[in-house]
Amino acid sequence: MSVTIRFCGAARTVTGSCYLFAMPRGRLLVDCGLFQGPKTLKELNYGKFPFRPDEIDAVLLTHAHIDHSGLIPKLTRGGFRGPVWATRGTIDLCSYLLPDAGSIQESEVSMLNRRNAARGRPEVTPIYTQRDAIAALDAFRPVDYETWIQPMAGVRARYWNAGHLLGSASIEIEFAGAGERGKPLRLLVSGDLGPDAKLLQTDPEAPTGIDYVICESTYGDEDRPAVSNDSRRKTLAAEVRAVQEAGGALLIPAFAVERTQELIVDLVDLMERGAIPAAPIFLDSPLAIRATNVFRQHADSLDPDIPVERLLSSPHLRCTETVDESKAIHKLSGFHIIIAASGMCDAGRIRHHLKRWLWRDNATVLLTGFQAQGTLGRFLIDGAQAVRIQGEPVKVKARIRRIDDYSGHADGPELARWIAARRPIKRGVFLVHGEETALADLSQRIAERTVPAAKIFTPLLDDIYELTTVAPTPLDVSRRRRLAPEAVVNLDWHNDMSALILDINDAVEAAADDRARGVMIRRLRRALEAEN
Numbered sequence: 001m002s003v004t005i006r007f008c009g010a011a012r013t014v015t016g017s018c019y020l021f022a023m024p025r026g027r028l029l030v031d032c033g034l035f036q037g038p039k040t041l042k043e044l045n046y047g048k049f050p051f052r053p054d055e056i057d058a059v060l061l062t063h064a065h066i067d068h069s070g071l072i073p074k075l076t077r078g079g080f081r082g083p084v085w086a087t088r089g090t091i092d093l094c095s096y097l098l099p100d101a102g103s104i105q106e107s108e109v110s111m112l113n114r115r116n117a118a119r120g121r122p123e124v125t126p127i128y129t130q131r132d133a134i135a136a137l138d139a140f141r142p143v144d145y146e147t148w149i150q151p152m153a154g155v156r157a158r159y160w161n162a163g164h165l166l167g168s169a170s171i172e173i174e175f176a177g178a179g180e181r182g183k184p185l186r187l188l189v190s191g192d193l194g195p196d197a198k199l200l201q202t203d204p205e206a207p208t209g210i211d212y213v214i215c216e217s218t219y220g221d222e223d224r225p226a227v228s229n230d231s232r233r234k235t236l237a238a239e240v241r242a243v244q245e246a247g248g249a250l251l252i253p254a255f256a257v258e259r260t261q262e263l264i265v266d267l268v269d270l271m272e273r274g275a276i277p278a279a280p281i282f283l284d285s286p287l288a289i290r291a292t293n294v295f296r297q298h299a300d301s302l303d304p305d306i307p308v309e310r311l312l313s314s315p316h317l318r319c320t321e322t323v324d325e326s327k328a329i330h331k332l333s334g335f336h337i338i339i340a341a342s343g344m345c346d347a348g349r350i351r352h353h354l355k356r357w358l359w360r361d362n363a364t365v366l367l368t369g370f371q372a373q374g375t376l377g378r379f380l381i382d383g384a385q386a387v388r389i390q391g392e393p394v395k396v397k398a399r400i401r402r403i404d405d406y407s408g409h410a411d412g413p414e415l416a417r418w419i420a421a422r423r424p425i426k427r428g429v430f431l432v433h434g435e436e437t438a439l440a441d442l443s444q445r446i447a448e449r450t451v452p453a454a455k456i457f458t459p460l461l462d463d464i465y466e467l468t469t470v471a472p473t474p475l476d477v478s479r480r481r482r483l484a485p486e487a488v489v490n491l492d493w494h495n496d497m498s499a500l501i502l503d504i505n506d507a508v509e510a511a512a513d514d515r516a517r518g519v520m521i522r523r524l525r526r527a528l529e530a531e532n
């Protein structure tokens with residue numbers, strides 16, 4: 001019997017987790033994520049899957065993040081009719097995240113089509129709509145941690161807590177009769193792994209004695225100083241007290257899921273202990289409010305040492321669902337706290353608050369996560385003196401601060417320890433979902449110490465391996481690749497670079513007039529000079 005794996009996503013330097021397992025009796029997907037990052041990759045979201053959706057028997061989903069779940073509605077739209085197995089936490093988060101992703105795609109495409117129409121270019125259709133996403137949710141079926149399920153004949157699977165996000169899992173899969181001497185072939189897909197001491201999450205868990213481990217490598221090249229709940233809260237408290245003394249607003253751009261809830265838990269805890277002055281914490285994002293409700297409902301699946309449900313139900317927390325409620329926050333002047341999406345300030349209600357507060361020197365903007373190139377958050381971190389929000393120039397007088405103590409991912413040593421704890425690993429380790437340096441560093445951390453170097457693989461996008469042989473055997477895929485291998489390896493800068501030049505051309509062309517073009521070019525020049 002043959003079992004192959006195809007890396008349809010989350011391969012070397014590629015985001016968007018998706019693995020296809022093909023056997024004579026059927027096909028199984030683990031994750032079906034949206035590609036994020038460089039334009040070349042994002043274009044894959046619009047292209048065909050490298051398989052027929054109607055031939056997939058079932059999907060096993062590791063967690064709700066869009067780079068793992070975001071193409072499920074496209075799969076359903078393409079004819080997939082099987083079940084999507086996920087933990088209850090993942091299902092509840094997906095029930096808000098996927099429709100939200102659908103509506104974001106609809107509005108992005110309608111914006112793009114307005115530009116395309118003006119230039120005589122053909123219309124594009126969204127990858128999927130909000131309606132498609134809602135329809136896809138019907139396929140979701142709940143699983144419990146550490147309990148076997150049978151997604152198809154001859155295959156069973158078990159979910160383990162990955163400690164990365166509410167409901168996140170590593171998935172153990174057994175293919176009956178495909179291993180040594182007719183035994184099952186045993187495989188473990190890490191999903192995204194959380195750090196050891198993560199707020200709200202217990203440490204990741206998984207079984208031992210595996211034929212193949214497929215492990216994420218996102219921060220394989222990082223070695224972070226240890227952060228405890230106490231040390232992180234101390235840092236946060238110092239920032240909050242500084243804003244309170246200045247008597248202005250504290251704006252926290254935050255990602256709707258998990259980061260927002262971590263911040264609320266820390267802020268409320270500090271207020272209850274009297275470490276920071278009590279003040280209203282406005283949660284000003286409909287998606288984050290819904291995600292917070294999911295966290296309250298699933299509080300018993302989170303870290304038992306933290307009273308999550310009580311802290312997230314604190315009277316200090318004010319949820320502003322409607323636009324009118326959100327606008328009412330603008331009437332406040334003294335010290336208060338606003339948490340709003342998006343985390344990188346490139347969309348969402350945070351932009352209204354920034355417009356109101358960024359030019360005042362008594363306000364603080366506290367960034368708590370990764371800021372991608374080209375986002376407003378990145379401009380602020382890089383020290384921009386003025387920015388443009390919704391077409392209007394705004395001077396930056398507020399203090400711009402950052403805290404790096406919140407992380408959803410294990411670092412290099414933690415990933416290496418997690419892999420080591422799975423031993424014996426008989427046939428091989430596939431390192432995926434990381435940039436070149438992250439993959440190389442993690443590979444070095446485990447080579448020889450944990451598994452022989454010859455058993456470590458870093459597959460490229462669309463690579464296929466036969467897994468039933470003594471060592472994984474790569475198959476010839478030269479004519480089945482969606483991107484040339486050189487293009488994939490160099491994505492991190494070559495394609496970024498050409499995409500950037502195209503984007504600059506487009507943006508300058510689309511500006512209102514020559515004066516606006518001049519301003520844009522001067523700002524680009526300034527950003528460039530700041531790098532030198």
Ligand SMILES: [Zn+2]
Nearest residue numbers: 063065164192
């Ligand atoms: Zn994730």
